[in-house]
Amino acid sequence: MLPKSESILLHGHLRARSEVELLQAYSAPLEGRRQSLRLDFNENTIGPSPLVIQALRSISPEQVAVYPEYDGLREAVIANLSRLDLACNILTSQVGLFNGVDAAIHAIFHAYGDRGDQFLTTTPTFGYYIPCANMQGMEIKTIPYHGLSYEFPFEKISKSLHDLKPKIFFICNPNNPTGTRLKPEKIFELSTISPNTLLIIDELYEAFTGDSALPLIDFYKIPNVVILRSLSKTAGLAGLRVGFAIGHESIIDRITRVTGPYDINSFAVTAAFAALKDQPYIDQYVDQVLKAREWIRSQLMNNQIRHHIDGGNYFLVWPRANPHDVVQGLREQGILVRDMSEKPLIEGSLRVTIGTTNQMKVFWKTFYSLENRELVD
Numbered sequence: 001m002l003p004k005s006e007s008i009l010l011h012g013h014l015r016a017r018s019e020v021e022l023l024q025a026y027s028a029p030l031e032g033r034r035q036s037l038r039l040d041f042n043e044n045t046i047g048p049s050p051l052v053i054q055a056l057r058s059i060s061p062e063q064v065a066v067y068p069e070y071d072g073l074r075e076a077v078i079a080n081l082s083r084l085d086l087a088c089n090i091l092t093s094q095v096g097l098f099n100g101v102d103a104a105i106h107a108i109f110h111a112y113g114d115r116g117d118q119f120l121t122t123t124p125t126f127g128y129y130i131p132c133a134n135m136q137g138m139e140i141k142t143i144p145y146h147g148l149s150y151e152f153p154f155e156k157i158s159k160s161l162h163d164l165k166p167k168i169f170f171i172c173n174p175n176n177p178t179g180t181r182l183k184p185e186k187i188f189e190l191s192t193i194s195p196n197t198l199l200i201i202d203e204l205y206e207a208f209t210g211d212s213a214l215p216l217i218d219f220y221k222i223p224n225v226v227i228l229r230s231l232s233k234t235a236g237l238a239g240l241r242v243g244f245a246i247g248h249e250s251i252i253d254r255i256t257r258v259t260g261p262y263d264i265n266s267f268a269v270t271a272a273f274a275a276l277k278d279q280p281y282i283d284q285y286v287d288q289v290l291k292a293r294e295w296i297r298s299q300l301m302n303n304q305i306r307h308h309i310d311g312g313n314y315f316l317v318w319p320r321a322n323p324h325d326v327v328q329g330l331r332e333q334g335i336l337v338r339d340m341s342e343k344p345l346i347e348g349s350l351r352v353t354i355g356t357t358n359q360m361k362v363f364w365k366t367f368y369s370l371e372n373r374e375l376v377d
């Protein structure tokens with residue numbers, strides 16, 4: 001770190017905090033995707049409920065002209081979650097509203113991560129945790145998933161929690177990109193090892209596994225756990241940005257303190273109300289994805305292609321051809337997938353979002369022709 005006097009100007013630019021000077025902007029290949037079959041971001045591949053679109057169309061000019069109002073949204077989240085048979089009643093003060101779960105993650109690090117504090121997570125996992133920890137100048141410890149089936153490293157994590165007592169610990173369940181699932185009972189066990197560790201459970205893809213920790217956690221007994229959920233994926237609102245953090249009110253209060261007062265816009269609020277009410281639409285989409293998952297799994301198995309499918313609406317596949325060429329070849333046919341071939345532990349793989357069976361058939365046909373192999377039905 002440079003002394004403050006020397007650190008004001010860097011190559012003629014005002015220097016930011018030293019942690020920020022070392023950061024690279026978190027960027028994902030998000031442009032020019034509209035006309036393609038988008039299997040690269042684990043989004044809903046058919047879009048939101050028609051009721052969401054109807055609600056958005058009926059937004060009045062007044063609603064655009066005034067600042068957003070959030071009354072009733074927390075209650076709507078709680079009503080939607082009540083289908084989960086919860087261990088305790090969730091209070092409105094225990095629900096934080098964010099501009100997508102990304103904003104909740106950022107706020108959690110901002111509020112709790114101090115320079116030099118320990119951050120613990122698994123690897124490979126969702127790519128936004130580490131930049132947020134770096135932003136705060138935290139010390140990072142990552143523990144790899146085990147073996148070719150990418151099992152959760154439970155013993156090593158338990159030991160690290162015990163020895164290191166990190167300030168923040170993130171579990172992505174099911175994990176993106178390996179799909180690794182951890183039973184809620186196991187998460188519960190982890191939450192008691194280091195009571196001063198803030199344990200964040202990122203449940204973005206829980207709809208595909210049903211492994212939510214919410215039914216087990218009473219925030220008055222386990223106040224160090226926060227659960228993240230989003231309307232981006234199954235509900236199909238990724239473009240509008242709505243995410244929730246659910247936990248003890250003292251934590252929700254602190255992470256809300258570092259968030260702007262109007263960070264979620266009125267369109268997102270309107271869409272969120274409609275999406276939360278139309279759970280049958282979401283359930284039906286999840287069903288379609290689960291069927292498509294079985295279809296693609298059997299194609300991969302019958303054709304002996306290395307793959308890894310577990311929880312979540314995505315899988316990893318290792319093409320025999322050069323992965324960059326396969327990504328490019330798919331792109332030329334209007335199909336986008338995520339190149340993971342440079343990532344440690346999943347080297348050589350692509351991550352493919354699972355959509356409907358018809359969409360998987362489109363992917364499969366092109367993938368196979370690129371691999372130049374005989375199809376086995």
Ligand SMILES: Cc1ncc(COP(=O)(O)O)c(C=O)c1O
Nearest residue numbers: 100101102126176204230232243
């Ligand atoms: C595991 C995980 N957490 C969080 C996010 C961010 O979600 P949101 O769109 O709600 O910001 C993503 C998005 O891909 C994700 O995969």
